Amino acid sequence: MYQPGGVGVTDLATKPGASDEESPDDAVDGGDAELDHSSGAASEDGGPEDDTAHTADDPAADGASATTEVIEPDATIPHEDARAVAAADASTESAAGPPADAALYAWAPTEPARRRRRTPLWIGLAAGVALVGLVASSLVLIAPGTSVAGVGVGGLTQGGAAGALQQRLDDTTIVLAGDGGDAVVTGADLGASVDARALAEDAFAEHPMWNPTQWFPASIDAPVHIDPATADAALRKAAPGLYADPVDASLAYDAATAKYVTTAAKPGQGIDVDAVRAALQNAYDSGKTRVTFTPAVSPIAPTTTTETAAATAKSLNNILGTAGFYVGEERTVPVDRATVASWLTVTHQPDGTFTTTADKAAIQKLVETLPKAINRDVVNATVITNSAGRVLRQVTAGVAGRTLGDTRSIAADYAAQLARGKGVYVLPVTVNAFTTTSLARRIEVNISQQHAYLFENGRVVYSYPISSGLPGHDTNLGHFHIYSKVKSQNMGNPDLTKAPNYYTKNVPNISYFDGDEALHGAWWHHNFGHRMSHGCVNMPLDAAALVYTWAPIGTEVWVHL
Structure with a gap:
């Protein structure tokens, strides 16, 4: 029995298009089936084929051309099912004997099985990949x-x-x-x-x-x-x-x-x-x-408001009003407003504010003059007091000594300070304190001796003869204080018929201590040491002048016998 779609053995060597180099295996479906020339058996996918192909005598010996009929397989029968049908036919044929036309046909080997189509598998894989991708x-x-x-x-x-x-x-x-x-x-x-x-x-x-x-x-x-x-x-x-x-x-x-x-x-x-x-x-x-x-x-x-400008102007004007170099609370070296303004540069910033910078080099020129303005010696104070120590008058004002310290950073420091809105610069100064000398002064008038004594810190520094009041015009005794001074004055009454029945012009250096009684100069007589007055204490002109300047208001005056 032949296989549908089989190829005659004699045609394998003469297939059109086959070259000498091309093996029969290459000519059959790309080599899926192999032909074993030694045994005449065909194998599919390397396995043995069950069907055996029988060949007739070569008709070429009679001079006739060989003809092979190829019957196409039924397209409706799947490839695997066709092989099963062929096997069944072979079994039937074996029992009935060869067909009548067996001499006309050469038994062809079974057509090599085609490679299984794996399309469903690939379709399945693609669908799986698509599903995974989804x-x-x-x-x-x-x-x-x-x-x-x-x-x-x-x-x-x-x-x-x-x-x-x-x-x-x-x-x-x-x-x-x-x-x-x-x-x-x-x-x-x-x-x-x-x-x-x-x-x-x-x-x-x-x-x-x-x-x-x-x-x-x-x-x-x-x-x-x-x-x-x-x-x-x-x-x-x-x-x-x-x-x-x-x-x-x-x-x-x-x-x-x-x-x-x-x-x-x-x-x-x-x-x-x-x-x-x-x-x-x-x-x-x-x-x-x-x-x-x-x-x-x-x-x-506006970026810069009126309020911002006003606040900046206030700060700058405060600098101008307080600018200077200070020793403690004292503005020892003031700087005038125009000079300070010349040091300052006010810049309008993009954010609407103002910034201030100061010229350090210009400030340095003034700093170089500071030692002369700051440094000084100590001046001690002298004061006049009463016997209780109360100051009656300052004779000499005390002045502390000063020594300016390191000036190397002053210009830079002051420039930075001005930029921050502060005009007061406190200098680095060493201060030497002054001392105070107290002079406790008082005056004694001894009526019995007709003498005046000037005491300072408990000892007599001056003494002068005086002329106190005549009997009936006695100088009052007691402790008094100078309460008023007059450099020159007319005393008495021009009308001599009326009390005090005297009149003296230009009485000099008058120091009142008790009502109208006073220590004063007497130019009209030189009888000092004897009673001569209407109650005042007459003194030589130079003595009266000394008392006038030496004894401040508040100086004690003790009149006694």
């Missing part, structure tokens, strides 16, 4: 129907969603209607932004594709931010007619008044950037890419 993608994609502020991000990765969110905002257009002249600005022009990365991450975290329960959620809000400086520049360029620049407050030194004066600030106007941001937010939330907006004009505050 599962994997669902782990990184955002759920269908998810939107952020009207921007659909379903089916996108987080990075793709972030880009889509920012791009939509960049492309959103705002038409400035009304006085804006229908100018157009975009979100990109305004420096608008959303936190696209965070929004995309939140969208995926809340609505991942792998979780069908989170598909088609509500839109997620996306706050829009605007860079104020970028937006202001874009709006000014688009609608310049809506802007008027503010005027900053200023200050300057006025030489006529020797102080810093200010000029007030003036506000400007411009488009309300917050209102523009709100319009952009509404457009973004609603999914619109173009909206018309009538801009609102709002005041623009």
Whole structure:
């Protein structure tokens, strides 16, 4: 029995297109079947074939050409099933004997089995890979129907969603209607932004594709931010007619008044950037890419306010009023206002404030003169007191000695201090204290001796003869104090008929101690040591002059016998 689709053995060597180098194995279905020439058995996929091919005598011996009929297998029978049918036919044939036309046909070997088609396997693998890819993608994609502020991000990765969110905002257009002249600005022009990365991450975290329960959620809000400086520049360029620049407050030194004066600030106007941001937010939330907006004009505050300039001027004027080099609380070396102002440079800063710097080199020139102005010797004090120690008069004022310390850093230190708003500079000075000498003075008038004694610190330093009151005009006895002094005075009454019945002109150096009784000079007589007066204590002119200067008001006067 032949196999359907079999090839005659004689044809294997003469198959058209086969070369000498081409083996029969190469000629049969790409080599899936092998022919064993030694045994005449064909094998499939390297295994033995059960069917044995029988060959007839070569018809070429009779001079006739050999003919081989190839019968195509039934296309409706699968390859494996066809082999089973052939095996059944062979069994039947064996029992009935060879067919009548057996001499006409050469038994051909069974057609080599074709390589099994693995299409279903590949289809299965592809489907599996697709399924795995679908599962994997669902782990990184955002759920269908998810939107952020009207921007659909379903089916996108987080990075793709972030880009889509920012791009939509960049492309959103705002038409400035009304006085804006229908100018157009975009979100990109305004420096608008959303936190696209965070929004995309939140969208995926809340609505991942792998979780069908989170598909088609509500839109997620996306706050829009605007860079104020970028937006202001874009709006000014688009609608310049809506802007008027503010005027900053200023200050300057006025030489006529020797102080810093200010000029007030003036506000400007411009488009309300917050209102523009709100319009952009509404457009973004609603999914619109173009909206018309009538801009609102709002005041623009000056960078430097009047209050800032006034506060700075106050600080600078305080510097001018207190500037100088101090020893303790004493402004030992004052610096005039114009000089200090020449040291200072006041700079208007972009943030609206003022900064102050001082010229260290200019300050150094004055510092070099400080030793001469500061250094001095000690001057001790002398004071006059009463016997109880109360100071009656300062004879010599005490002055402390001073020695200026290291001056090398003074200019730099003072420059830095002035920049901070402080004009008082306390110098490094060594102070040497003065001492005070006290002179306790008092006067005794001895009526019996007609003598006056001047005591200082308990000892007599001067003594003079005097003339006290005559009998009937006795000088009063007791302890008194000088209470008044008159350099020169007329004493008595010009009308000699009336008390005190005397009149003396130009009485010098009068020191009153008891009513109208006084120590004074007497130019009209030289009878000192004897009673001569109407109650006063007459003294030689030089003695009276000494007492007048030597005994201050408050000096004790003791009159006794």
